[in-house]
Amino acid sequence: MKIGLDIMGGDYAPKATVLGAIAAYSELSPSDTLVLIGDKDAATAILRENDFNPDHFEYVHTTEVIGMGEHPTKAVVQKPNSSISVGFQLLKEGNIQAFSSAGNTGAMLVGSLFSVKAIPGVQRPAMTAICPKIKGGFNILLDVGANADCKPEVLVQFGVLGSLFAESVYGVQNPRVALMNIGEEEEKGNILCQATYPLMKESGLFNFVGNVEGRDLFSDGSDVIVSDGFTGNVMLKMAESFYVVTLKKGFKDEFFDRFNYEQYGGSPILGVNAPVVVGHGISTPLAIKNMVLLSKNMVDTGLVDKIKQAFQ
Incomplete structure (x- = not known):
């Protein structure tokens, strides 16, 4: 397997991404190859500074970088030799089996849809996030920003995607899928949630357990929580702030430690x-390592094929 990593993406690239590649190398199998996409000279210099043999990786040299503040569509089109654009071209052609980057999230979404494209039947691809539960384990939240506005049938599809992801990648048996709402009762919520609930209840496509509220995000009543991308992103950013606040207050607790995105x-x-993973812009080497390992896991478990079968 060849795993593509954009070494130019992220606030601390390329140093953090290359150091993350070094950390990931020791946990990859001999049959796995990490392909570093970006400035080869910069990468090899960092590797030598850390006494790491550059020959352990493959390289695809690029000369352009899509900045974090650039317009996603314009940047992908106008910078064909950027590390993100080249990464998606390699993925499309089958030269790598997965691609990950901590760079411009919008460019990663656009690149996904322009190159490998959505699976037939999937109306809107979604992005996921992990929210730890107080008693252990975690909820998978989706969407967290790819789709600010959604239709009811799209949320139903998110339930399918989240359920397959939880079962395939994280080994959760018969994942419990819930709909984020402002009340547990079936008739509660805005027009979107009121229309989505009966569709989820009657679909039979996953183990639907009804509505959950914001206070249930860290509880054990579900394994997958579905929402539109606007709501999901607000919830995610609020959850991420908990970890930052505990650090600033000098508060040490195992539960809040599990909020660490790394x-x-x-x-x-x-x-x-194809497997595509987007990292946090402030990704550290540890986060980069885990991003690479997650993309490998998505390939190993055949997640994309399972999603294709579900949407046939």
């Missing part, structure tokens, strides 16, 4: 024809 690596884009 442990989870990144957010997969579910519903496209």
Whole structure:
């Protein structure tokens, strides 16, 4: 397997990404190859500074970088030799089996849809995030920003995507899928949630357990929580702030430690024809390592094929 890593993406690239590649190398199998996409000279210099043999990796040299503040569509089109654009071209051609980057999230979404494209039947690919539960384990939240506005049938599809992801990648048996709402009762919520609930209840496509409220995000009543991308992103950012606040207050607690984004690596884009993972812009080497390992896991478990079968 060849795993593509954009070494130019992220606030601390390329140093953090290359150091993350070094950390990931020791946990990859001999049959796995990490392909570093970006400035080869910069990468090899960092590797030598850390007494690491550059020959352990493959390289695809690029000369352009899509900045974090650039317009996603314009940047992908106008910078064909950027590390993100080249990465998606390699993925499309089958030269790598997975691609990950901590770079411009919008460019990663656009690149996914322009190159490997959405799986037939999937109306809107979604991005996921992990929210730890108080008693152990975690909820998978989706969407967390790819789709600010959604239709009811799209949320139903998110339930399918989240359920398959939880079962395939994380080994959760018969995942419990819930709909984020402002009340537990079936008739509660805005027009979107009121229309979505009966569709989920009657679909039979996953183990639907009804509505959950914001206070249930860290509880054990579900394994997958579905929402539109606007709501999901607000919830995610609020959850991430808990960890930052505990650090600033000098508060040490195992539960809040599990909010550290570094442990989870990144957010997969579910519903496209190849494994794609987007990392946090401030990704550290540990986060980069886990992002690479998550993309490998998505390949190993055949997640994309399972999603294709579900949407046939």
